Amino acid sequence: MTVITRRDGQAVRATSPAPPSWWRTRGAQGWLYAAPTALIVGVLFLAPLVLIVWMSLNRWPLLGQAHFNAPDNYTKIADNPLFLDAVGFTLKYTVITTVLLSVVALGLALLVQERRPGIGFFRTAFFLPGAVGFASAALLFYGLLNNDFGPIDPILRTLGIIDEPVKWTGTPNMALFSTITLVIWRFAGFNMLILLTGLQAIPVEVYEAARSDGANRLQIFTRITLPLLRPTIALMLILSITGSLLAFDQFFIFTNGGPDNSTVSMVMVVYRDAFFRFDLGGAAALSVVLLVALVALNALQMRVLRRSN
Amino acid sequence: MNPRSPRRRRAGAILVGLLAIASVAACGGADPQPADSAASAAPAEGVTVTMWTRAATQAQSERLVAAYNKGHKNQVKMTVIPTDNYQPRIAAAAGAKQLPDIFASDVIFVPNYTSQGLFLDITDRINALPFKDKLAPSHMKLGTLDGRQYTLPHTLDLSVWFWNKDLYSKAGLDPEKGPTTLKEFAEQATTVDEKLGQDGKVSGTFFGGNCGGCYVFTFWPSVWASGGQVMNPEGTTSLNDQPAMTNVFNIYKDLYAKGITGATAKEEQGPTWTGFFPKGGIGVMPMPSTTLGLMPKDMKVGVAPIAGPDGGESTFVGGDSVGISSTTENADAAWEFLSWSVSDEAQVEVMAKNKDVLARTDLSDNKYSAEDPRVVLINSLVAKGQTPYALRFGQTYNDPQGPWLRLAREAVFGDPGKVAQLNTDITKSLQQ
Numbered sequence: 001m002t003v004i005t006r007r008d009g010q011a012v013r014a015t016s017p018a019p020p021s022w023w024r025t026r027g028a029q030g031w032l033y034a035a036p037t038a039l040i041v042g043v044l045f046l047a048p049l050v051l052i053v054w055m056s057l058n059r060w061p062l063l064g065q066a067h068f069n070a071p072d073n074y075t076k077i078a079d080n081p082l083f084l085d086a087v088g089f090t091l092k093y094t095v096i097t098t099v100l101l102s103v104v105a106l107g108l109a110l111l112v113q114e115r116r117p118g119i120g121f122f123r124t125a126f127f128l129p130g131a132v133g134f135a136s137a138a139l140l141f142y143g144l145l146n147n148d149f150g151p152i153d154p155i156l157r158t159l160g161i162i163d164e165p166v167k168w169t170g171t172p173n174m175a176l177f178s179t180i181t182l183v184i185w186r187f188a189g190f191n192m193l194i195l196l197t198g199l200q201a202i203p204v205e206v207y208e209a210a211r212s213d214g215a216n217r218l219q220i221f222t223r224i225t226l227p228l229l230r231p232t233i234a235l236m237l238i239l240s241i242t243g244s245l246l247a248f249d250q251f252f253i254f255t256n257g258g259p260d261n262s263t264v265s266m267v268m269v270v271y272r273d274a275f276f277r278f279d280l281g282g283a284a285a286l287s288v289v290l291l292v293a294l295v296a297l298n299a300l301q302m303r304v305l306r307r308s309n
Numbered sequence: 310m311n312p313r314s315p316r317r318r319r320a321g322a323i324l325v326g327l328l329a330i331a332s333v334a335a336c337g338g339a340d341p342q343p344a345d346s347a348a349s350a351a352p353a354e355g356v357t358v359t360m361w362t363r364a365a366t367q368a369q370s371e372r373l374v375a376a377y378n379k380g381h382k383n384q385v386k387m388t389v390i391p392t393d394n395y396q397p398r399i400a401a402a403a404g405a406k407q408l409p410d411i412f413a414s415d416v417i418f419v420p421n422y423t424s425q426g427l428f429l430d431i432t433d434r435i436n437a438l439p440f441k442d443k444l445a446p447s448h449m450k451l452g453t454l455d456g457r458q459y460t461l462p463h464t465l466d467l468s469v470w471f472w473n474k475d476l477y478s479k480a481g482l483d484p485e486k487g488p489t490t491l492k493e494f495a496e497q498a499t500t501v502d503e504k505l506g507q508d509g510k511v512s513g514t515f516f517g518g519n520c521g522g523c524y525v526f527t528f529w530p531s532v533w534a535s536g537g538q539v540m541n542p543e544g545t546t547s548l549n550d551q552p553a554m555t556n557v558f559n560i561y562k563d564l565y566a567k568g569i570t571g572a573t574a575k576e577e578q579g580p581t582w583t584g585f586f587p588k589g590g591i592g593v594m595p596m597p598s599t600t601l602g603l604m605p606k607d608m609k610v611g612v613a614p615i616a617g618p619d620g621g622e623s624t625f626v627g628g629d630s631v632g633i634s635s636t637t638e639n640a641d642a643a644w645e646f647l648s649w650s651v652s653d654e655a656q657v658e659v660m661a662k663n664k665d666v667l668a669r670t671d672l673s674d675n676k677y678s679a680e681d682p683r684v685v686l687i688n689s690l691v692a693k694g695q696t697p698y699a700l701r702f703g704q705t706y707n708d709p710q711g712p713w714l715r716l717a718r719e720a721v722f723g724d725p726g727k728v729a730q731l732n733t734d735i736t737k738s739l740q741q
Binding site: 061062063064082147148149165167169170256257258259260261264268269271272274275276277278280 | 396397400401403404406421425426427519572573575576578581584585635636703704708709710715718741
């Protein structure tokens with residue numbers, strides 16, 4: 001106990017200051033700061049995630065009672081040839097798209113890297129397709145390349161490039177080629193922008209030093225630009241691979257999975273099981289498998305990139 | 310680290326909470342096949358009920374709703390959804406218990422929706438209708454489950470052959486004489502193509518070659534007309550590898566191989582397959598009867614029943630059925646619209662007046678039908694046609710990734726030797 005004396009001389013008893021209440025502690029303040037984000041993540045990500053896992057363990061009708069049937073929804077995936085084919089197709093699409101998209105985006109970024117008159121126009125022009133919604137872009141290509149009313153065939157015929165209509169989605173290879181063209185048109189500008197930020201972060205002095213040491217353009221590109229651009233390329237690769245593995249809009253709208261199921265992606269099978277076959281439990285199981293595979297792949301990518309850095 | 314640290318305990322508590330939410334969501338569903346508990350109550354007035362319909366039958370639905378809203382205190386607010394998107398929208402809405410009060414459905418999907426408990430049981434209300442036995446039988450059959458009835462016929466859309474009389478005249482064919490067999494159909498299409506198709510602007514015929522629903526709608530009537538079947542009555546075994554079906558495939562395969570069909574028939578996914586005939590570039594082709602009223606005024610169109618290779622007549626009695634959703638709180642107001650839509654007034658003054666096929670067999674002879682013998686012919690086909698029943702119809706036959714489209718495309722454009730194997734895939738899908 002402490003005794004203190006007031007100015008009027010009267011002594012009063014005082015106690016040592018009480019510890020701050022819980023909500024004033026540093027930890028509590030941290031929780032409060034994190035609460036809005038935690039709430040959003042909890043409601044919009046964690047709760048649906050838990051629900052989807054629970055759905056995957058049940059036979060889940062559109063209306064009515066769910067019935068626990070684990071692990072049926074998972075074991076029957078092996079008997080779903082459409083999904084197994086879709087896995088192979090999606091991986092093939094991912095590899096081709098990622099490689100082509102990276103090359104085109106890097107080429108565009110190098111083209112518009114240096115400041116010169118009119119460069120803003122080209123940067124804007126290359127980026128502009130990225131402002132079109134992806135579903136709209138798929139519908140646009142559907143119209144442009146349609147053999148019955150699309151303008152591309154007549155233009156090519158007028159120019160003497162083709163004699164007969166090109167069946168842009170008529171064969172598996174053409175359907176894949178047309179879709180990849182659409183994806184590159186839509187995303188090359190966006191990826192160019194990512195790479196451009198990486199390119200502009202490389203100090204000019206490094207290039208000047210290389211030039212004064214007698215390095216030619218190829219040597220500067222392979223020994224300076226690419227190594228210093230690696231973290232940016234890594235980010236682009238993660239975005240491209242994840243986006244390609246989750247491909248849906250372009251195939252659903254543009255090719256409708258055809259011809260003959262040759263362009264069915266994994267997410268299309270999930271959508272089909274849920275909304276055409278009304279097998280919500282089965283679709284949830286496919287989603288969980290896809291999620292686990294994506295998380296594992298991203299973890300692997302991050303590990304490889306960290307090691308190489 | 311201590312396995313029971315406060316941080317872990319908190320995380321565990323959050324997880325348990327989320328699981329509890331999920332469990333509540335899982336157990337909170339309505340009972341399937343809900344009974345109609347308010348069948349005898351008088352409908353409330355001034356109620357606005359919501360209704361969904363698909364774009365394919367939009368025109369008919371809009372006319373019915375407009376006429377109803379004009380003369381009733383209760384109102385119907387209709388939303389039209391793109392046909393290809395309709396099934397997913399219904400499924401998503403049902404899962405979220407956000408179905409409209411009334412929704413129409415392609416009649417072939419009705420058994421599945423009924424078995425999922427999406428429609429309200431309206432057996433007692435239907436039994437009270439004085440004309441209940443005159444409602445389109447194929448639609449009523451597909452809306453019945455275990456003796457209980459869930460839907461009424463909404464619109465009827467029959468597959469028939471349309472031929473372009475002007476092109477027939479130019480090709481030297483009798484413009485008043487359409488095909489009476491599938492073989493004649495092929496001959497007439499070939500004549501039109503050979504005589505008028507040199508510049509690529511006219512083709513003998515056309516069909517949706519990359520569209521499962523188009524195949525069943527336009528090819529199956531030829532099977533039925535020749536006495537064959539495409540499935541067993543229970544809709545669990547496919548008969549699409551039988552000669553009745555393969556003979557039809559072979560005729561179309563021959564037409565495509567000879568270039569008699571439009572150049573893009575193989576790629577046609579469905580959205581535009583009916584758009585070629587009204588442009589005047591097709592000689593003869595199967596078409597939905599609902600498009601008759603949409604033909605250009607100056608176009609002379611002949612209508613014939615779809616026939617088998619050697620004759621017979623049949624049609625796919627398609628279109629929509631309509632029911633009250635099981636989650637509605639406005640069942641009486643919804644029924645007021647539904648019962649009015651099959652009344653004499655709606656059927657004659659709205660449907661017949663616009664050359665649509667009627668949902669009631671007792672009204673086919675009315676003051677409007679006599680004006681156009683083509684409409685009389687189409688109405689007469691309702692009794693001769695079929696609507697196939699299968700619980701798994703959509704995922705088997707309409708789904709672009711379903712097994713039927715693969716079989717049909719192999720049969721018409723690819724290797725017919727694969728049909729037998731692919732037919733077992735169809736049966737497997739029907740039995741899932």
